[in-house]
Amino acid sequence: MGIYDDVVEVTRRTMVLFFVVDTSGSMNGAKIGTVNSAIEEIVPELKEISEENADAQIKIASLSFSTGAKWINEPISAENFRWNYLSANGVTDLGKAFAELNDKLSRNAYMGDIAGSFAPVIFLMSDGEPTDNYMDNLEELRKNNWFKKAIKVAVAIGKDANKRVLAEFTGCDEAVISVHTPDALRKWIQFVSVTASQIGSRSANAGTINTKGGTSLTGGKINLTKQDEFIREIKAQEAADAAEWDSFDDDGIEW
Amino acid sequence: MKEFQHGEKIKTASGNTVEIIEKLGEGGQGIVYKVKYGEEEFALKWYFGKKLHDIESFYSNIENNIKQGSLSEIFLWPLELTEKRDGSFGYLMKLRPKNYKDFSQFLLAKVHFEDISALINAAVSIIKGFRALHNRGYSYQDLNDGNFFADPKTGDVLICDNDNVSPYGENLGIIGKCRYMAPEVVTGSKAPDCHTDRFSLAVILYMLLFLNHPLEGKRTMCPCLTEELERKYYGTEPVFVWDPYDDSNRPVRGVHVNEIRLWKLYPDFVRKAFEKAFSAELLTGADTEHRIIEKEWLEIFTALRDITVKHSCGSDTFYNADSENCVCINCGQEIAKPMILNVPKHKVVLAKGTKLYTCHTDGNSENDEITAEVVASINDSAVLGLKNCGENEWTAQLPNGVTRTFTKGQTVKLGKGIKIDFGKVKAEIE
Numbered sequence: 001m002g003i004y005d006d007v008v009e010v011t012r013r014t015m016v017l018f019f020v021v022d023t024s025g026s027m028n029g030a031k032i033g034t035v036n037s038a039i040e041e042i043v044p045e046l047k048e049i050s051e052e053n054a055d056a057q058i059k060i061a062s063l064s065f066s067t068g069a070k071w072i073n074e075p076i077s078a079e080n081f082r083w084n085y086l087s088a089n090g091v092t093d094l095g096k097a098f099a100e101l102n103d104k105l106s107r108n109a110y111m112g113d114i115a116g117s118f119a120p121v122i123f124l125m126s127d128g129e130p131t132d133n134y135m136d137n138l139e140e141l142r143k144n145n146w147f148k149k150a151i152k153v154a155v156a157i158g159k160d161a162n163k164r165v166l167a168e169f170t171g172c173d174e175a176v177i178s179v180h181t182p183d184a185l186r187k188w189i190q191f192v193s194v195t196a197s198q199i200g201s202r203s204a205n206a207g208t209i210n211t212k213g214g215t216s217l218t219g220g221k222i223n224l225t226k227q228d229e230f231i232r233e234i235k236a237q238e239a240a241d242a243a244e245w246d247s248f249d250d251d252g253i254e255w
Numbered sequence: 256m257k258e259f260q261h262g263e264k265i266k267t268a269s270g271n272t273v274e275i276i277e278k279l280g281e282g283g284q285g286i287v288y289k290v291k292y293g294e295e296e297f298a299l300k301w302y303f304g305k306k307l308h309d310i311e312s313f314y315s316n317i318e319n320n321i322k323q324g325s326l327s328e329i330f331l332w333p334l335e336l337t338e339k340r341d342g343s344f345g346y347l348m349k350l351r352p353k354n355y356k357d358f359s360q361f362l363l364a365k366v367h368f369e370d371i372s373a374l375i376n377a378a379v380s381i382i383k384g385f386r387a388l389h390n391r392g393y394s395y396q397d398l399n400d401g402n403f404f405a406d407p408k409t410g411d412v413l414i415c416d417n418d419n420v421s422p423y424g425e426n427l428g429i430i431g432k433c434r435y436m437a438p439e440v441v442t443g444s445k446a447p448d449c450h451t452d453r454f455s456l457a458v459i460l461y462m463l464l465f466l467n468h469p470l471e472g473k474r475t476m477c478p479c480l481t482e483e484l485e486r487k488y489y490g491t492e493p494v495f496v497w498d499p500y501d502d503s504n505r506p507v508r509g510v511h512v513n514e515i516r517l518w519k520l521y522p523d524f525v526r527k528a529f530e531k532a533f534s535a536e537l538l539t540g541a542d543t544e545h546r547i548i549e550k551e552w553l554e555i556f557t558a559l560r561d562i563t564v565k566h567s568c569g570s571d572t573f574y575n576a577d578s579e580n581c582v583c584i585n586c587g588q589e590i591a592k593p594m595i596l597n598v599p600k601h602k603v604v605l606a607k608g609t610k611l612y613t614c615h616t617d618g619n620s621e622n623d624e625i626t627a628e629v630v631a632s633i634n635d636s637a638v639l640g641l642k643n644c645g646e647n648e649w650t651a652q653l654p655n656g657v658t659r660t661f662t663k664g665q666t667v668k669l670g671k672g673i674k675i676d677f678g679k680v681k682a683e684i685e
Binding site: 002003004005006007008009010011012013051052053054055107111112114115116117118119145146149198202203204205206224225226236239240 | 283303305306357358359360362363364365367368370371374400430431432433434435436440441443462466467468471475476477478479480481482485486489490509510511512513516517520569570571584585
């Protein structure tokens with residue numbers, strides 16, 4: 001008993017992980033099924049990352065788009081989050097999803113936590129081609145400061161996914177991951193969710209990358225941004241996968 | 256890299272074999288497993304090889320640290336390296352006992368120290384560990400909330416991730432978190448060393464006591480903490496929340512709740528120490544190489560421990576020997592004046608359980624060993640005595656004028672006016 005009985009948790013910022021999921025008709029079946037089960041499975045791990053993190057708590061928001069775009073849930077703390085299975089039908093109104101994101105990426109909407117936030121992680125999953133005129137809405141979204149600072153990543157599902165559009169969203173090719181099997185889809189959804197959340201919810205990097213021999217530090221700033229760090233993680237994972245697949249008899253399901 | 260599975264065997268550098276039992280956890284640098292080595296269980300930290308920028312120098316640094324041997328019991332020191340395998344390697348260390356909890360769990364208010372004495376013990380342990388490291392010419396480089404553990408009951412501490420520890424002037428390329436890194440490291444103008452360790456140490460000590468971050472207040476309340484802003488708040492323009500000359504970054508009511516309540520409960524000399532540690536001069540000014548050293552922190556926390564007593568309400572409180580009437584920091588009731596042991600440089604409040612160390616009885620600042628303890632009489636718990644727990648013979652001059660000697664295991668009945676000669680140091684009870 002004593003003066004520490006009433007302490008509250010240290011002031012933490014919030015880091016929102018946005019799942020933006022394509023639920024158009026082409027996703028119907030195994031694709032949306034895999035997305036559902038992969039996210040459902042990874043939630044306990046996100047909860048753990050949040051619970052052990054004294055820098056920030058993780059919240060999860062989810063947005064689906066097909067004919068129109070719809071928020072499945074506003075940001076909910078990972079501890080209380082449960083994934084509700086999505087089903088798929090309709091067209092691919094990606095532009096509507098961009099408009100919704102732009103609307104809610106605001107201090108007056110989803111980013112209003114009193115203790116402040118870290119820049120969010122926005123994770124887009126799609127298997128097709130936008131059917132609406134997405135470009136104007138993407139232009140608007142790109143002017144949004146939250147969006148500019150966000151860690152942006154996309155998973156292109158199957159061979160029909162328009163990777164160029166996804167790269168326009170993420171800002172670079174390296175943050176677009178192509179998957180062709182249910183196994184890879186599950187693995188990458190989980191990898192991206194965990195790794196991006198870990199990087200996004202942590203105080204920014206400080207230090208020196210390497211000074212071989214130790215005496216030659218030149219006071220250069222390190223500019224390893226969170227997005228850079230995340231892309232490095234993706235590349236390392238891709239390299240590890242490639243090494244694994246060298247000895248892999250690829251009779252997996254092709255989409 | 257694939258994770259190791261139960262039963263998998265790994266060769267150590269000396270040619271022995273360890274067997275994986277289970278995965279214990281995962282961090283930014285690698286995975287920690289519980290392994291069987293001979294008849295004993297150890298922890299194996301296995302690196303993500305791709306994340307090591309220079310695997311050879313990392314390996315040889317740990318090799319050197321193993322040769323050097325642990326500098327203090329507080330460190331979960333590398334004991335043995337493994338062979339290199341699949342572009343990576345690992346090292347063995349002792350397992351962390353279950354009663355030790357992550358520091359982040361304390362910050363998240365999921366675990367509390369049993370009392371202030373345990374908290375002070377934790378602070379003292381950390382300070383001593385860093386002192387041992389720095390005295391041997393080493394620096395830790397990446398102290399943050401993720402690399403130490405404390406026992407909430409006793410305040411005993413263990414520090415892990417000693418793989419970054421390296422000699423003064425050397426640097427393995429550490430990327431830490433802004434929140435715990437010294438401003439000059441955040442801005443990139445310096446590599447981590449013992450001086451930057453001292454900034455991190457001050458942050459950890461502040462957070463241990465006040466459960467908020469010393470540089471986060473009104474000024475840093477922003478809707479989106481971008482990486483640029485982090486570099487500003489922790490690098491180029493840090494301001495201590497209680498800076499006496501700059502109130503621009505004061506804690507915010509309803510947000511920085513803990514420090515607002517706790518700061519004023521601590522004695523002035525503790526607050527002054529933090530004001531100095533986070534003064535503009537020591538943060539980013541000309542004096543970043545003259546930050547508060549471990550020896551000074553040790554004196555401050557020893558003095559705090561000396562005045563910490565259990566009040567009748569059940570809570571620990573601080574007794575200010577210089578104030579007329581002193582109230583309990585927990586219940587607000589006045590505290591009856593206790594007996595106080597006066598030795599040069601220290602005033603120790605005497606209550607059941609109070610311990611004296613070599614710094615009190617030998618004038619030796621090493622402060623390590625317990626040399627005396629206040630005990631209560633079995634017949635009457637209100638009667639207190641000071642038990643000699645050290646090797647030196649004491650001479651006590653009792654109020655009736657009689658002089659007697661007390662050897663190890665013997666107890667002097669305490670009373671005002673008694674003088675005790677500990678050998679090197681003379682004390683008087685007031």
